[in-house]
Amino acid sequence: MVQLKIERLTKTFGTVRAVDNIDLTVEEGEFLTLLGPSGCGKSTTLGAIAGLDRPDGGRITLGDHVFFDGASATFVPPEGRDIGLVFQSYALWPHMTVRKNLEFPLSLRKVPAAERNRRIEEVLDLVEMGDYADRYPFALSGGQQQRVALARTLVYRPRLLLLDEPLSNLDAKLRERARLWLRDIQSRISVTTVYVTHDQTEALALSDRIAVMSGGRIVQLASPAAIYHAPASPFVADFIGSANIFSGEILHVEQGTTRLQLDGGGTLVTPSPPPEGTSGKVMIAVRPEKILFARDAARAGTENVFEVDIEARSFLGARHMVLARLGAVALRIECEWEPGTQVASIHIPAEACVLFDAPAPSGKAAAVEEAA
Amino acid sequence: MAQFADGTTDQANASFRPRSFGIDRSTLIQYALYAFTIVLVLGPISPIIYQSFVDRPLYDTGQQYTLDNYVRLLSSPVFLEAIWNTLVFALLSTLIGTSIGVIAAILIGRTNMPGRRFLSGLLLWPIFISHLVMAFGWFIVYGPAGYITLMIKSVLGVEPWNLYSLGGMSLIAGVSIAPLTFLYCSASTALSEATLEDAARTCGSGPFRTLWAVTLPLLLPAIFYSIILNFTGALEMLAIPLVFGEPAGINLFATLLYTQGFAAARPDYGIVSTAALFLIIVIFLLLTLQRRMLRNSRRFVTVGGKASRPRTVELGLFRWPAFLLLFAYAVIFIGVPLGILFLRASVSVLTPLAPFWHYFTSRHIVAAFSYESNIRAIVNTLVIAALGAAIGTFFVAMITVVVHRSQFRFHRSFEYVALLPRAIPGLVASMGFFYAMVIIPPMGWLRSTIWILMLAYIMRFIPLAFGALSPSLMQIGKELDSSARVIGADWWRTTRTIVLPLMKPAMFSSFALIFVFCLKEYTTAVFLFTPGNEVLGASLLLYWANGNMGMVAMLSTVQIILTMFFIYGARSLFGVKFGG
Numbered sequence: 001m002v003q004l005k006i007e008r009l010t011k012t013f014g015t016v017r018a019v020d021n022i023d024l025t026v027e028e029g030e031f032l033t034l035l036g037p038s039g040c041g042k043s044t045t046l047g048a049i050a051g052l053d054r055p056d057g058g059r060i061t062l063g064d065h066v067f068f069d070g071a072s073a074t075f076v077p078p079e080g081r082d083i084g085l086v087f088q089s090y091a092l093w094p095h096m097t098v099r100k101n102l103e104f105p106l107s108l109r110k111v112p113a114a115e116r117n118r119r120i121e122e123v124l125d126l127v128e129m130g131d132y133a134d135r136y137p138f139a140l141s142g143g144q145q146q147r148v149a150l151a152r153t154l155v156y157r158p159r160l161l162l163l164d165e166p167l168s169n170l171d172a173k174l175r176e177r178a179r180l181w182l183r184d185i186q187s188r189i190s191v192t193t194v195y196v197t198h199d200q201t202e203a204l205a206l207s208d209r210i211a212v213m214s215g216g217r218i219v220q221l222a223s224p225a226a227i228y229h230a231p232a233s234p235f236v237a238d239f240i241g242s243a244n245i246f247s248g249e250i251l252h253v254e255q256g257t258t259r260l261q262l263d264g265g266g267t268l269v270t271p272s273p274p275p276e277g278t279s280g281k282v283m284i285a286v287r288p289e290k291i292l293f294a295r296d297a298a299r300a301g302t303e304n305v306f307e308v309d310i311e312a313r314s315f316l317g318a319r320h321m322v323l324a325r326l327g328a329v330a331l332r333i334e335c336e337w338e339p340g341t342q343v344a345s346i347h348i349p350a351e352a353c354v355l356f357d358a359p360a361p362s363g364k365a366a367a368v369e370e371a372a
Numbered sequence: 373m374a375q376f377a378d379g380t381t382d383q384a385n386a387s388f389r390p391r392s393f394g395i396d397r398s399t400l401i402q403y404a405l406y407a408f409t410i411v412l413v414l415g416p417i418s419p420i421i422y423q424s425f426v427d428r429p430l431y432d433t434g435q436q437y438t439l440d441n442y443v444r445l446l447s448s449p450v451f452l453e454a455i456w457n458t459l460v461f462a463l464l465s466t467l468i469g470t471s472i473g474v475i476a477a478i479l480i481g482r483t484n485m486p487g488r489r490f491l492s493g494l495l496l497w498p499i500f501i502s503h504l505v506m507a508f509g510w511f512i513v514y515g516p517a518g519y520i521t522l523m524i525k526s527v528l529g530v531e532p533w534n535l536y537s538l539g540g541m542s543l544i545a546g547v548s549i550a551p552l553t554f555l556y557c558s559a560s561t562a563l564s565e566a567t568l569e570d571a572a573r574t575c576g577s578g579p580f581r582t583l584w585a586v587t588l589p590l591l592l593p594a595i596f597y598s599i600i601l602n603f604t605g606a607l608e609m610l611a612i613p614l615v616f617g618e619p620a621g622i623n624l625f626a627t628l629l630y631t632q633g634f635a636a637a638r639p640d641y642g643i644v645s646t647a648a649l650f651l652i653i654v655i656f657l658l659l660t661l662q663r664r665m666l667r668n669s670r671r672f673v674t675v676g677g678k679a680s681r682p683r684t685v686e687l688g689l690f691r692w693p694a695f696l697l698l699f700a701y702a703v704i705f706i707g708v709p710l711g712i713l714f715l716r717a718s719v720s721v722l723t724p725l726a727p728f729w730h731y732f733t734s735r736h737i738v739a740a741f742s743y744e745s746n747i748r749a750i751v752n753t754l755v756i757a758a759l760g761a762a763i764g765t766f767f768v769a770m771i772t773v774v775v776h777r778s779q780f781r782f783h784r785s786f787e788y789v790a791l792l793p794r795a796i797p798g799l800v801a802s803m804g805f806f807y808a809m810v811i812i813p814p815m816g817w818l819r820s821t822i823w824i825l826m827l828a829y830i831m832r833f834i835p836l837a838f839g840a841l842s843p844s845l846m847q848i849g850k851e852l853d854s855s856a857r858v859i860g861a862d863w864w865r866t867t868r869t870i871v872l873p874l875m876k877p878a879m880f881s882s883f884a885l886i887f888v889f890c891l892k893e894y895t896t897a898v899f900l901f902t903p904g905n906e907v908l909g910a911s912l913l914l915y916w917a918n919g920n921m922g923m924v925a926m927l928s929t930v931q932i933i934l935t936m937f938f939i940y941g942a943r944s945l946f947g948v949k950f951g952g
Binding site for chain 2: 050051052054077078079080081083084085087088089091093094095104105108109152153156162
């Protein structure tokens, strides 16, 4: 019913395509996250949905309400969209008390006084800020301000909730709590939500689906598990969980196993199918936490075991982070146990490898070489 | 809380339906404000432009287009001489004013000279006082028949100086524009990095070497900025050339505009308009240059910044001599001329040849508050200042919000129009409003009212208020109004409920600034006042023309006292800070 639909959305700043032809549908009650590094276009997309930025082309609709249509030059200003937006800085009006902040949207909607008070009480209880109604924003902590900002948005029951990195100003511990709490509230009121963040942990923990963005495009749109386990590109693999990415060449493919020659030396076997239309050159992504140190030399000689030089170690508390060198390739390994020796054996589990086609430039170079 | 999910959403918001978004009230307000500002700013300039291209006065019939005025202006020896004089005067006074201002700013802002706060207050004072009043003060003390001039003459036997010269005028003008340079450079020194000077000291550089090699170059952007400010200020200055140049037959551009356009029996409107236009264009070009420089060096002139500075340059032995130098300057050039006005207002004769206490009289004070025209002048000035400052502040606050916080299509050109009055000297604005009243019949009823003066003052002070309001608006986070928009408030509602209330402190400052500038304004009134809508500045000019120095001193005193009371009140009641 209230489905957010974005079609062919485009926005350029000067010569930069901030948003480049995006298509995206957010289902009713869904929690969708736009995830990407700064400058990837996620905030511009959010601004376009909210009506704060006017896109150059495309179409945005919520249910049957057209927010923007480049073809018919339709542009509904933000106040006509009946949506909620929680800002990174919370944007609580400093000259109004918490109650007045919450009252403003209700008075705009001409909600009668009794109903108004009931709703304010209700939503302040929901965010556990009932005792702070008569405080001014500057007298609240960051976490409390964030709750009030959410309350101010929920109090008028918008049809769509937009969240612009609302947790990024909280300290690490508080952020973790707020994450659980936010997800709980969202599922209780089941409002369609678009969440913008550059923090992959937040995205994985909160979302029904994640749209990973880069260079103004959506590079992968899938559930958190799919994004994590089956990244669609080296960029996604690197951005989510910062995988080790190194190159190799396909030796042969048989019965669901692919055998690779690594550029750093050694061969690797994996059940992952080779990327479609590959020239033979591939990129291999392996997450640091998937790589294991082989405790006993007995494993040496079995498949996917390599000898590495350990270059640096850091202790993270529960785990260790080890920087090791396999030929020319530097590998990050996150493990529970690390050997004390300078040279060690590692095991890369076959199913932990994801294969991508090698990036175009080298492919092109090869083609040129062949042509010559 | 289940009701959130059970479909009450639509029902609860049933009353909230998006309006149709053709021409809504926000757009209407923005266009109306834009149109009004254009009329207010360009309205007075257009008759001047038109007049410069026709062969007879505006109010006549059968005008023919002609370039004759331009030919006559450029071939008139009087005007050519005035242009030369003005150039010399502007260059000299810029040199003097900038030097004084920079030296004071460095000594007060960057060294351990004693009494810095005290001196800074003293040196800034002339900003709040009309150049006309300062000129009268200097005239009474240092003029050809001045108190101190005669005193020295009786000892030496010769006249010690002659202020009725380009040099003398430039000195006085330099002193009266120095506070602005001081203000700008102080703001810049307050923001500069103290460690840069410390680094020079640790390399073995002495205090003066450090000031010369490190502090001064860091000030350069602010200095360039002040130079243009001072130069344009000198170009349009009327008071000092009128008091010291006119009696000696030294004509400057502004005095010619005044005498030919206003004081002459049969004003030559064509040539006066052409000259006025010429002045506007020169100042406009200079300001464009300044804007370019400012774009690259904005941070150097930002007012505010760090409140206290940890370390300053040690002057050593020169601490007290530096203090005495600045203090003597303040006493001789600011304190004595202002003080003498008080004295002159309370005696019937003031001359070193006879003890003044024999001539105490209450005549002037009685006259000041019993002559109907004087009472009107005082009341009118206060009404114009209070109402003009209130209306002007609100008006310009709205302009800044449209310029900085709206999707208004012409917001760039709007800013340009709003800042344009900086290029229009008060005398020219006055002339323009006068012409506009003459040729536009519906404006006739404004003649001889205080409203036309208020309108002209507001137009003149738009850039002043814009400068006071717009930085503080830009400090208000954009999300604060964005969030109101998303929540459902249109632009006008957002402006009213969120933006303007948050601008309150800046609006108080802007109000105070415009109020003080209205109190001291005189040039804008020249063509617009008649019996009935006198203001203090204009009355001062009249009494001066009649040679009634007692009344000149008395009304000057009234103006100074009103200003002092207001500034003291605004400081303690609203916490308004003057001079950054």
